[in-house]
Amino acid sequence: MTLRTVEMGLATPGLDREGRPTRLPLGVGEASPGYAEDFGAEHMLVNLGPQHPATHGVLRLVLELEGEVVKRCIPHVGYLHSGFEKLGEYRHYNQIIPLTDRTDYLSPMANNVCLAMAVEKLMGIECTERCQVLRVIACELSRIISHLVWLGTTGIDLGAYTPFLWSFQERERVYNLQEMWTGARLTTSLTRVGGLMADIPDGFEEGLREFTRTFPDTLREVDTIFTRNAIWIGRTQGVGVLTAEEATNYSLSGPMLRASGVDYDVRKDRPYLGYQTYDFDVPVGEHGDIYDRYRVRLEEMFQSNRILEQALDRLARLRGAPINVDDPRVILPPKSRAMSDMEAMIYHFKQVMEGVKPPAGEAYLGIENPKGELGYYLVSDGTAKPVRWRIRPPSFINLASLPKMCEGALLSDVIAINASVDIVMGEVDR
């Protein structure tokens, strides 16, 4: 590909004598003499980002091009580094929850759930049944809104604007529910160690029921406009391919791994929150290209909707059940008791002043986040602040395979491949 044989023979379009606009065909002509010497033989350096809408955040790619073919892709990350892991070492466990909102800010509720579960694993606490169902709802709503952002922005990257509007309209409905429940649209801080910040408010169940009833219609519309669309297929099939062996070797997770044909989903393989009792399927691709990643994510949204419906049925049975564990080490006593009962007051004081204190030990807990496996690895020395809080960031690890996928791809495919990874820079850089 050192010589481009197709040259745009387009001159400025004008009007002919009758005043009609003239249309010049895209000419297939001889490459002008000297073309190869000017452009073809030499490698070109192209800088993409960090301020570029198609890099989905502050990602910077330095590309070495030969003609239009990418020879090498060197990603630069870290522009959004906030030192969350370091900050976590200076905070009580419940104070870390607001930090998790800000890592993968497209699915804050799922991050909150993961942190609470990691601390609960450290302390050997099992949360209540109603809490588990509510956490499942939080995780699946997060999956839906995260995948909707992916769908919309990837569509825009490949030239389809309308599905972006549809998906953001649906996302807005989930955000309204999220706001109703937590009081915040983005920084939810939903969970606490041993339970939740709040139970769902009146009207939430009806709102969610209505959402699950109508949401699949939108997905089917997206399916109609994308799945058999010639442009979409042309831009995505066979692009950015990773085989199953490569995907495993690159430690990919989530839809990226499953699109390559590896049947691994934390919800099925190491069930948490009672996922083994829900009836849902895990879509697995076979070609490992962008198209399969799209199919996997689209189907995951249908499956999340199924899980939400089942969770709502369970909620109806658990009306009035407690959302917090009955454990004074982690849950504050009711205010009335704290003011009248000496023991309750001591627990209240200790928790507010000292924080939750897990025993010395360490725990790794991974959950299936929308982007892949999110893992929190906590090391405790028995004090109220962790010695180490490690985030296993799925988008960071998935993004590390970008140079491999971009090798030999066209420059325009880099945008599509990068979009298919589904990164969120808040999590990549932490």
Added chain:
Amino acid sequence: MNGTALSPSIPALRAEFGAAVERHLVSCGDSIVYVSRERSHDVLAWLRDTASERFDYLTDITAVEYRDPERPLEVVYQLRSLPRKADLRVKVALDQAGPLEVRSVWDLWRGADWLEREVYDMFGVTFPGHPDLRRILMWETYSEGYPLRKAFPLRGHFSRAEQTRQALAGNPEAHYSLEELSIADAFHELPAEMRERLQRGERGYLR
């Protein structure tokens, strides 16, 4: 979730590697095994390639430094076997007095590429055998040290004024590495004065 029992991989490791397997424990249901720094690559390769183990998936690499300065720094490998649905945590303890150095597992798992770079960036542990061990989250010329070390203060070593001064004094055009600038001979197209500064290794430093 996970059983509380010890992973059967640990007795198998002891039988295979003997004294290179230093100790093991179970914490919160997770099996943890400490291996010696010299044999860590052999142990991890064995765990990946042995038919009865098949830890084909590297979930994570990270490091831990304890608040007690006497305790060694630990490099932590989270392994998983996708076919067997089993987990194992392998740790390498690095004495603070000795070199903070572990052989890279990049040749076993490509996923280790960025993970090892991050451990290097945050803790200063080096990984001989890694093809491109550079800082990843902090910039290349970052000179305050390794942020996740316990001796590193939360607000950094430099004062806010000094950090601002350095940020403002950096060369905005010097964000390419020399290697990147050598692509397409871009380096030779730069003004002579900038070429000279880059060759001196001055990239984002004070003027």
